[in-house]
Amino acid sequence: TTSVVTEPRIVIVAVPPENAGEVVADGLKRYPRSIVVDVTSIKTKVVAKVRTLSADQGRFIPTHPVAGREVGGPASAQGDLFEGRVWIITPLPENQGADVQAVEDLILSLGATPHRMDPATHDQLFARTSHFPQILSTLLAGSLLKVEEGVELSGQGLRDMTRLAESDSKLWSQIISLNSEPLLRSIADFKSLLIELEVALSKMDHESIVEIIRKGQEGRKLISGKHGGKPRNYMLFHIVIDDRPGVLGELFALCGEAGVNVEDLDLEHSPNQETGLITIAIAPEQDEIFASALKDKGWRFHRSGGLV
Numbered sequence: 001t002t003s004v005v006t007e008p009r010i011v012i013v014a015v016p017p018e019n020a021g022e023v024v025a026d027g028l029k030r031y032p033r034s035i036v037v038d039v040t041s042i043k044t045k046v047v048a049k050v051r052t053l054s055a056d057q058g059r060f061i062p063t064h065p066v067a068g069r070e071v072g073g074p075a076s077a078q079g080d081l082f083e084g085r086v087w088i089i090t091p092l093p094e095n096q097g098a099d100v101q102a103v104e105d106l107i108l109s110l111g112a113t114p115h116r117m118d119p120a121t122h123d124q125l126f127a128r129t130s131h132f133p134q135i136l137s138t139l140l141a142g143s144l145l146k147v148e149e150g151v152e153l154s155g156q157g158l159r160d161m162t163r164l165a166e167s168d169s170k171l172w173s174q175i176i177s178l179n180s181e182p183l184l185r186s187i188a189d190f191k192s193l194l195i196e197l198e199v200a201l202s203k204m205d206h207e208s209i210v211e212i213i214r215k216g217q218e219g220r221k222l223i224s225g226k227h228g229g230k231p232r233n234y235m236l237f238h239i240v241i242d243d244r245p246g247v248l249g250e251l252f253a254l255c256g257e258a259g260v261n262v263e264d265l266d267l268e269h270s271p272n273q274e275t276g277l278i279t280i281a282i283a284p285e286q287d288e289i290f291a292s293a294l295k296d297k298g299w300r301f302h303r304s305g306g307l308v
Contacts, residue, residue, distance in 0.1 A: 007031065010106055013038045017174045021049025028054045035099045037063045041126055042178045043090045043119035058094035061103050062119060063087060064126075065112060083111035090119040127182035132190070134164050134172055135183075141165035156268040233305055234263055234281040237290060240300040243274045251278070251299070258293040260286050 011027045013020060017040045024046070027036040036059055040046055043062050050057050067085040087107040091100050104114040117125075141162040144151050176183055193212075200208035241247050255262055264281040282290055287303070294301050 008034050009102065010034065011036045016040075016171060017042045017046065017178050020046045021053060024050050024060055025053035028056045028059055032056075035059050035061060035102060037061045037103055039063055039065055041130065041175055043122045045178045047090075047092065047119050057092060058096065059099065060092065061095055061100060062090045062092070063103065063107075064090070064122065065107075066130075067112070080111070082107075085112045086115050087112040088122055089114055089116050090122050091116060123179050124182045124185075127179050128186050131176055131179055131183055132186040134167060135176065135187075136190075137162055137164035138167075138172075156266065159268075232263075233284065235284050235287045235290075236304045237280045237282065237294070238302050238304065239278050239280065239294065241276050241278050243269075243276060248278070251280075254293055254297060254299075255280075255290070258286075258289055260290045260293070 008031060011031050011034045013023045013027055013036060015023050020038045020040045020042075024036050024038055027034070028050075038046055038060075041064050043064065047057075047060075047062055050060050054060070065082055065085060065087045067081050067087075087110075089100065089103060089107075107114045140158075142165075144162075197209070197212055199205075200212065239251065241251065252262070260282055262280055262282065266279040268277045268279070284305075291301075291303065
């Protein structure tokens with residue numbers, strides 16, 4: 001039998017951003033004793049819409065789980081999607097402390113970590129760190145249409161930078177439109193950086209070019225590393241692997257035998273070859289142990305340092 005919950009403690013609204021305000025207001029009316037939360041990546045416009053449609057916005061708690069995939073639909077669902085992820089809450093002045101705590105408890109039960117900020121700060125931050133990167137990925141991928149041949153020879157870097165371009169176009173057109181004001185500021189700032197690089201290149205100003213690259217390296221360090229912590233320096237092992245069944249199992253078994261913990265990994269396929277390149281990040285103190293184990297088994301590899 002299927003039971004119907006007539007008075008749920010929390011109602012979650014998971015709809016496209018342009019519809020979120022109306023659906024939240026409807027939820028507040030339909031469930032007069034329930035907390036209603038949304039999960040959109042836009043907060044200011046959704047909150048404003050709810051305020052115009054409902055006098056009971058004290059039970060509306062805006063949230064944004066910082067987790068997702070570039071593919072959608074039920075077939076793409078993952079049960080562990082929120083584990084280890086940040087889940088933003090942007091409480092309103094009208095919210096009751098006990099209601100906010102109930103939402104945080106729900107977030108914790110899903111394996112995520114709640115983090116509070118105000119709606120305007122949220123939209124400014126995610127315009128810079130989420131919405132603008134999506135635009136960059138989309139524009140970069142679109143620019144490849146002007147390349148007549150040879151795109152298939154591209155390395156992993158281009159694949160990484162254009163991964164987001166596969167995202168849902170209808171959803172993202174709504175997101176960037178609803179967050180247009182802070183996004184336009186991000187675009188203006190980026191345009192100034194492009195002009196700075198353009199001027200340096202036209203003048204062959206090597207020192208300025210080096211400084212631009214250095215600033216990028218410093219900015220990269222601000223991005224969280226493994227488990228949301230600060231990025232750490234690891235030894236990166238770049239290992240050539242054959243394209244055959246079981247090869248990854250053999251490599252990971254070797255890691256286990258050597259007592260080496262894989263902190264992170266990346267897999268790249270070699271164009272027009274029956275080989276690939278896997279990059280495994282390990283703690284620096286395990287460097288020689290892993291190198292010796294690989295040599296003993298005849299693996300081809302080279303090493304470098306890097307942040308993860």
